[in-house]
Amino acid sequence: MxxxxxxxxxxxxxxxxxxxxPSTRAPGALSEAxxxxxxxxxxxxRTRDNDGQSRVEQVNVGGTPRISxxxxxxxxxxxxxxxxxxxGPWVGGGSNADxxxxxxxxxxxxxxxxxxxxxxxSRKAENEPYTACLPMSVPRVNPYPWKFAxxxxxxxxxxxxVLHETGDAGAHRVIYMDGRQHPPDALxxxxxxxxxxxxxxxxxxxxxxxxxxxxxxxxxTPHTEQLHxxxxxxxVNFGTMINDFLLDDPGAFSRPVxxxxxAMHVRPDLDLMEFICLEDNQYGAAGGFTPAQPDREPVAxxx
Amino acid sequence: xxxxxxxxxxxxxIAAPVLAHHGFDTEYDAAKKVxxxxxxxxxxxxxxxxxxYIDVTxxxxxxxxxxxxxxxxxxxxxxxxxxxxxxxxEKVIFEGYGGKVVESRGSLARxxxxxxxxxxxxxxxxxxxxxxxxxxx
Numbered sequence: 313m314x315x316x317x318x319x320x321x322x323x324x325x326x327x328x329x330x331x332x333x334p335s336t337r338a339p340g341a342l343s344e345a346x347x348x349x350x351x352x353x354x355x356x357x358r359t360r361d362n363d364g365q366s367r368v369e370q371v372n373v374g375g376t377p378r379i380s381x382x383x384x385x386x387x388x389x390x391x392x393x394x395x396x397x398x399x400g401p402w403v404g405g406g407s408n409a410d411x412x413x414x415x416x417x418x419x420x421x422x423x424x425x426x427x428x429x430x431x432x433x434s435r436k437a438e439n440e441p442y443t444a445c446l447p448m449s450v451p452r453v454n455p456y457p458w459k460f461a462x463x464x465x466x467x468x469x470x471x472x473x474v475l476h477e478t479g480d481a482g483a484h485r486v487i488y489m490d491g492r493q494h495p496p497d498a499l500x501x502x503x504x505x506x507x508x509x510x511x512x513x514x515x516x517x518x519x520x521x522x523x524x525x526x527x528x529x530x531x532x533t534p535h536t537e538q539l540h541x542x543x544x545x546x547x548v549n550f551g552t553m554i555n556d557f558l559l560d561d562p563g564a565f566s567r568p569v570x571x572x573x574x575a576m577h578v579r580p581d582l583d584l585m586e587f588i589c590l591e592d593n594q595y596g597a598a599g600g601f602t603p604a605q606p607d608r609e610p611v612a613x614x615x
Numbered sequence: 616x617x618x619x620x621x622x623x624x625x626x627x628x629i630a631a632p633v634l635a636h637h638g639f640d641t642e643y644d645a646a647k648k649v650x651x652x653x654x655x656x657x658x659x660x661x662x663x664x665x666x667x668y669i670d671v672t673x674x675x676x677x678x679x680x681x682x683x684x685x686x687x688x689x690x691x692x693x694x695x696x697x698x699x700x701x702x703x704x705e706k707v708i709f710e711g712y713g714g715k716v717v718e719s720r721g722s723l724a725r726x727x728x729x730x731x732x733x734x735x736x737x738x739x740x741x742x743x744x745x746x747x748x749x750x751x752x
Contacts, residue, residue, distance in 0.1 A: 377693060438641040445663070456689065477689065478663070585689040592661035598684075598714025598721070599642035 376403045376457050377579040384551020384577060388513070391462065395469065396513040398547055400459040401583060405545075405555045405575025406451035411528040415451075415557065415571025428534050428564040435532025438596060441525060444603035445589035447502040448479035449526040450519065450541055451557050451571070456587075457578050460515075460545075472508060472515070477584045487517050494520050500537045502526060515545040536563030551577040639712075643722040647713030652729060655705045656680055660688045660698070667701065667723060669709060683711050683723040685737060694737075701726075701736060708732050 378384075389397040407414045412422040424432065442448050458476040462469055467490065474485035487508040498505050500523035508517045522539045544556040553575040560568040596602050639645075653671035665685040672678050685691060701707070706729035711721035724739045 376690065436641075456687070478687065582693065585692070587662050587687065587689060589663045592659065592666075593663055594666070594682075594684075594720075595663070596642065598682075598717050600716030601641075 376455055377582065378403060379551045379577040379579055381551075383580065384549060386550035388547045388549060393469075395462075395510075396547060397462070398460045398472075398515060398545060398553065399462060400553075400575070401457040401578045402459065402553060402575040403455055403457055403578055404453060405458075405553060405573050406453035406557075407529045407571075407573070408452065408454055409530045411451070411531075411533050411571065414529070415573060417569075417571065422533070423566040423569055424533070425564055425566055431534050432532050435527070435534075437530060437532075438599065438601055439604035440527055440530060440532065441604070442479065442527070443595045445481055445593055447481040447483060447526055448476075449502050449522065450485075450504070451543070451555065451573065452479060452526070452528060453573075453575075454479055457582065457584050459584060475584060478587045478589065481589060494518075500524070504539075504541075511544070513546065515543075517541075517543040517545070519543075534564055535561050538563040553577075639722060642714055642720075643712045644715050645712055647718060647721075648710070648724075649713055649721065650708070650710045651681070652706065652708050653681065655701060655703050655707060657703060658701050663687060665691055667709075667726065669707060679719050681709075681711075682720045683709060683726075684721070685723050685739075691737070696736070701728075706730070 391397045412419065415422075442452075448454070453476070456477040456479070458474060458479075461473040461475050463471040463473060465471075470488070470490040472487040472489055474480075474487065476485075481502075483503065485503045485506065487506040489508045491509075492507060494505050494507060498521040500521055502523055502525065504519040504522040506517050506519040508515055510516070519541045520539070522535070522537065522541075524534070524536050524539075527533065528535065539559075539561040541560070542558040544558075545553060546556070547553045555573040555575065557571045557573060558568060559565065559571060593603070651669075651671050653669040655667065656670045657666075657668040659666040659668065665688050667683045667685065669681045669683060670678050671681055707726055708729050709726040710724045712724065714720040722739065723737065725735050726737050727733070727735045
């Protein structure tokens with residue numbers, strides 16, 4: 313069976329005893345019935361209902377409901393100027409628990425240099441920067457929505473902003489579409505400096521200038537400030553977008569490596585919601601520790 | 616990918632190697648499974664993860680406030696919860712896994728109102744939470 317990234321899968325856990333309601337459906341269930349029922353624009357009727365139990369239709373946890381299979385197969389939409397519309401929102405399309413596996417490689421295929429492999433294997437999950445509400449950066453995603461905000465100015469499509477519900481730590485990623493080049497000696501940042509261009513309907517994003525503070529995955533796969541990524545985003549139908557990802561970091565990898573991720577469109581009535589990570593982050597309290605800060609984690613080894 | 620994805624695929628993912636994510640193994644102990652009855656003290660709609668504070672009275676009359684962690688308010692809302700889904704003062708039956716160091720800080724596995732125990736309001740389960748290292752119900 314073809315290996316599918318876990319983040320691309322939704323399983324509906326139907327709990328026995330959920331009250332059947334005339335408008336109840338199973339959002340995210342990849343069934344013919346779900347594909348035929350149009351998703352509501354919002355859920356206004358249900359918010360007037362004081363009984364939470366009758367509104368709970370699906371109780372899978374951690375993920376975001378995806379579009380139905382029938383709707384996903386529809387054609388790629390276009391913007392008014394004929395440009396392909398990559399907006400989304402999407403779920404998936406990057407690494408999460410394990411960049412090697414999530415990116416389609418077999419165990420051990422990721423060409424990490426020995427020092428980087430050793431660092432990855434020594435890292436502890438509780439020191440993951442993301443748990444301290446710091447950015448996940450590229451190509452990390454988690455099962456929450458994100459979108460390409462294609463921004464038009466008087467000069468046309470000059471910027472694409474990547475907005476992520478979680479994992480951006482309140483920041484955003486900007487892809488410059490105005491033809492500029494990378495600055496010659498940029499200070500490293502969490503999201504780097506991205507310039508984008510079109511290869512037909514494929515968005516090509518070239519990024520340098522990353523800092524080395526984020527982790528590629530929950531395993532702690534590291535990188536250096538030499539990281540250079542090239543993403544090729546192709547929307548193959550309404551509901552599916554492929555990320556053909558080139559990872560080039562001679563500081564931590566023995567050669568450039570190509571990975572492949574798949575993003576799925578969210579259920580049509582959903583959009584990004586507010587997420588203020590720092591308002592009540594109690595991560596660690598149950599386990600007797602506090603989230604790590606980036607400067608505590610030495611990454612200089614091996615450079 | 617565009618064909619109907621049924622239980623066959625789901626089962627194969629559950630069987631796939633699971634890497635512990637920060638969500639569970641760093642803080643909670645799968646061996647400390649609890650099932651308790653209590654009264655909602657507070658429902659905290661905060662990020663990054665919602666919490667439900669539940670007062671549990673033991674046989675001797677001592678009250679412990681259990682701090683049970685759910686998922687993000689956004690994901691819980693997407694499952695149909697609204698601000699009135701669970702309110703202070705309501706009696707509930709809940710299951711979860713206690714914290715490694717502070718046992719009364721737990722990961723919520725399931726919660727239902729005491730007068731409707733078969734109708735779960737929240738269940739921690741599914742392949743995505745399996746990928747995050749959560750024990751499966």
